[in-house]
Amino acid sequence: MSPLTTRSTKRSEEELRALAAEGALLDDADAVGVARWAAENFPGTLAVACSMAEGVLPHLISQSAPGVDVLFLETGYHFSDTIGTRARVADELDVNVVDVLPELTVAEQDAKFGARLYERDPASCCAMRKMEPLGRTLAGYEAWVTGVRRDEAPTRTETPLVTFDEKHGLVKINPLVTWSLDDVTDYALDNGVPINLLLSDGYPSIGCEPCTKRVAPGEDPRSGRWAGLSKTECGIHT
Ligand code: SF4
Numbered sequence: 001m002s003p004l005t006t007r008s009t010k011r012s013e014e015e016l017r018a019l020a021a022e023g024a025l026l027d028d029a030d031a032v033g034v035a036r037w038a039a040e041n042f043p044g045t046l047a048v049a050c051s052m053a054e055g056v057l058p059h060l061i062s063q064s065a066p067g068v069d070v071l072f073l074e075t076g077y078h079f080s081d082t083i084g085t086r087a088r089v090a091d092e093l094d095v096n097v098v099d100v101l102p103e104l105t106v107a108e109q110d111a112k113f114g115a116r117l118y119e120r121d122p123a124s125c126c127a128m129r130k131m132e133p134l135g136r137t138l139a140g141y142e143a144w145v146t147g148v149r150r151d152e153a154p155t156r157t158e159t160p161l162v163t164f165d166e167k168h169g170l171v172k173i174n175p176l177v178t179w180s181l182d183d184v185t186d187y188a189l190d191n192g193v194p195i196n197l198l199l200s201d202g203y204p205s206i207g208c209e210p211c212t213k214r215v216a217p218g219e220d221p222r223s224g225r226w227a228g229l230s231k232t233e234c235g236i237h238t
Contacts, residue, residue: 010045010142016164019143020171023162031060034161034175038145039064042171045142047071048095049134049236052082053206054188054195055089057147060175066094071137071144074099075129076106077118077208081198088194100137102129118210122226129208134236135168143171147184148237150177152205153222156237181221 010016019041026034038046038061047069048061058070072086090097102109109117109128118125138144144165150157165172176184181204188195198206202214204221215224 013169016142016169016171020162020164023171023173024160026161028161028178031175031179032063034173035061035145036064038143038173038175039068042141042143047098047138047141047144049073049144049146050089051147051206052078052085052089052196053199054184055085055093055193056184056187056191057145057176058089058093058095059191059193060187061145062094068095069141070095070097071100071134072097073130073134074101075208076102077129077210079196079198079206079209079212081196082206085194085196092192092194098137100133102133104128116210118208122211130236138168138170141170143173144168145173145175146237147176148174149179149181149184151180153220159237 011019023034023037023041026037028034043065046061046065048058048071050058050070050072052072058068061068070089086097089095104112109125113124114120148156148159150159159174159177161175161177162171162173164170185195185199187193196203196206202216203212203224204215205225206212207225211226213224213227215221
């Protein structure tokens with residue numbers, strides 16, 4: 001569906017920075033309180049990013065912001081289980097799922113750059129299929145909410161609760177920073193939230209199918225992403 005943003009003019013960068021500073025003072029252990037603050041301060045201009053590993057973040061935010069836009073980076077390379085989870089999130093939760101699309105289809109990208117660009121140049125593939133579409137879409141919002149957790153990877157241990165996102169020029173809110181993967185799955189089970197079956201099948205971190213491998217129990221949860229390459233992040237959260 002199309003984005004549902006309602007504010008006709010974005011507030012100034014100065015105003016958004018002030019809101020980010022206010023949000024940074026919130027209790028990082030109170031995800032519900034953070035969601036409420038986000039809904040109150042960004043009515044109609046809030047977006048939730050969701051990889052469709054589960055629908056926990058869309059559910060949490062929609063309790064305070066019914067009908068909120070949920071951005072799904074539809075790269076064209078997802079597992080069928082991920083597409084199924086996206087469909088369930090759209091059907092079962094009070095949210096508006098927005099497919100964020102690259103300029104080129106996979107076929108067009110293959111024709112222009114050769115097949116399986118993700119094997120030869122994953123940075124360019126992610127830039128075209130994730131980064132550019134996300135940046136273009138976030139330009140229409142004042143704040144976005146992500147499910148980044150500090151326990152996910154060494155690169156994420158310092159993730160702030162609320163910050164001004166310098167790269168994209170809006171407020172970034174991470175209500176789950178203190179959560180563990182068990183906290184996420186417990187919330188999903190307690191609230192009947194859709195879960196991607198891959199999570200319990202050796203994929204604690206789920207991305208595009210060609211770039212996501214199974215992880216052995218006890219291994220770094222994100223070690224299955226771009227396995228064998230130095231790349232560890234697609235660039236969205238760095
Ligand atoms: S994760 Fe892999 S397939 Fe997906 S956009 Fe990045 S390089 Fe391309």
